[in-house]
Amino acid sequence: MKSSRACLAVVSCLSLLSGGCGKPTAAVARSNANYEQLVEVVPLARRDLVENLTLVGSIAARESAEVRPQASGVVTSIEFEEGSLVKAGQTLLRIDDTEIRAQLLEVEAELELAESNYRRMEELGRQNTIPQADIDAARARLLSARARVELQRSRLDKTTVRAPFTGLAGGREISPGDYVSNQTIVTTVEDVSKLKIEFQVPEAYQRKVRPGTTFRVSSRALESLDGVDGEVYFVSPGIDRDTRSTAVKGWLERSPAGLKPGMFANVELVLDVRHDILVVPESALLVTRDGMRITVVDRQGEKQVAKFVPVQAGLRSEGLVEVIPATAVDDGQPVVASGVGAINLPAGRALKTIPLRDELRPEFHAVD
Template sequence: MLRAQLSRTLCVFAANRMTRLRAFPFVLCVLAAAAGCSRKTESASAAPQAQKQPVEVTSVVRRDLAETLTVVGSIAANESAALRAEIAGQVREVFFDEGQRVTKGQVLLKIDDSELRAQFAQAESRFKLAELSLARNQGLLETKTVSQADFDRANAEFSTATAELSLLRVRLAKTEIKAPFDGVVGGRSISPGDYVTPASVIAQIDDLSRLKIDFQIPERFIGKIKQGTSFTLRSRTLDASARVQGEVYFVSSVIDRATRASEVKGLLVEPPAGLKPGMFANVEIVLDVRKDALTVPEGSILASVRGAQLIAVKDSGSDKIAEFIPVELGLRARGFVEIVSSKTPLDEQQSIVAAGVGSLILFPGAKLDPKPLKAEIKKAE
């Protein structure tokens, strides 16, 4: 019985194996068909990649490229001073109006000097007496009537009287407050009858014959600023197209540790009436000018792990294809970049992809459909 059961098991195993062998060609046919469908699908998906990629192109151009720096500055008068009295006293009279234009040496205010004039008259009497005494002793000394000690005493009294008279003359002159330079007097803070001291500010006087501007330059640019460097000033109080020219006349020799910047001052050439001391303005300084530089728009630069690249439009028979050119960049200014060097020589008027290089699906040899650069971008150029 065991022998019969073993025989039936071998027969079933043999039958199953024959069935598997018969099904194997069918499986091969199914796999081949699937592979064929896969190849058709891949070729169908690869077909759109062969289509031309529309791109906006422009040309490599040579132009003068200027490196500029824009900072904020504060406008100041050519000269500015706070008028103060050198001696204390009561204001007798004010000789100027607020906002009046005055000249150097003009008397603006008078302090009561009655007491000083009395002292001056007293000192003047002593001076005259000392002068007569000295002259008398001079004659007596020649005749040996007085001693040398008496003559020396008379000479000393004369010198003292002279010095005292000079001192009171100076103090009397200080009772008159005069304009230190030509300028415009501001609002006054005193009136006749007020008592002023050397700490009292009478008024502000400003020389507006020319204007200055004070600004800070970061330390990394300070080596490019020197006396005579030109700049352009723009202010919100002026028309948007108005530009005021200026020239640097002072560069500080130290760097501020707190701001890491250096103080720079400049003079404005023929400033308009709209500019006033105390206003702030934008100062644009020309740091460097590259003559006849090879330039491209900033949007045409492709930044990658291999460095900066340009995508040039190259002729390939009847097609236009993409050529990736590694480049070394230089100065950037007003939306343009200087091309210092490139592995493939770039000629002027060479067509390059001008915009969207980071978002377009491009690769070396890709077919391109060049389009002119947009009109507004050309206008900006």
């Protein structure tokens, strides 16, 4: 009996409470209608937007070569200093040529004899005392002797190792008296009068990279280097199957002191530049099932109210995104830019606006 009475008492109380809730609910509704939601805003601005891609590359010399002899033999002299500037064609190394010179004297003597015999054959031929076949054979022997002389002269020339181009000589790998062959590295020569950088671009971005694309190079190893501009001159026509990227090379406009071939460097590649476009912070975009939209601050009399504007998103860079509104908006019109997805903000809600906090504000300046 006590339990039944308690239940009846609870039901009675709930009935009284539910019956008395009508007026308070209406009051709350009127209060919410007049409530101004505090939001942070930025002006809808026009500016140039740049799409960048940051990569890691390797500095390379304009030209670089491992110098190897073309002849085998014993080194008789080395005629360059390590780290010195060498000119194109300058002698770097000499190999013992005693045997080759002796062979050259032998074939030169054979050439002299072949020339003498051929002259006699020609004279006899003019007198019609020998057949033409003998003259042709003498001429063939002459040409063969000349070829042997040229071969020996070429072999003799290869005993001198010369610089392939003007550049800085590297370390010396051999000494006088060493036996060298065409597999022996004598030194390296690098032309650092102009530097280039080599890097890989992921396949998703390779269509935006072409000869003439600009970039900026910086290096953590050189704190004093504030950046060097450059331009792409080569884009590989194929994609590497292992890395799914394409090889790209570019020239640097200048060669800063301390930047050396082989160093790693950061490359900021400019993929796209859009001029005078409407941009908002990425935090101002709200994605719904109907698409993307931004919330602009509109005016109704003296009040500021929320208005939804459907947009299409374009280029993104540095925390900003290009927006293409479906309806007309005014440049400089305030846009809700903070906590968009978390604020319960229906269309027409009264707003109280304050500027977006500095710590949440991307690099955001309208173009003058």
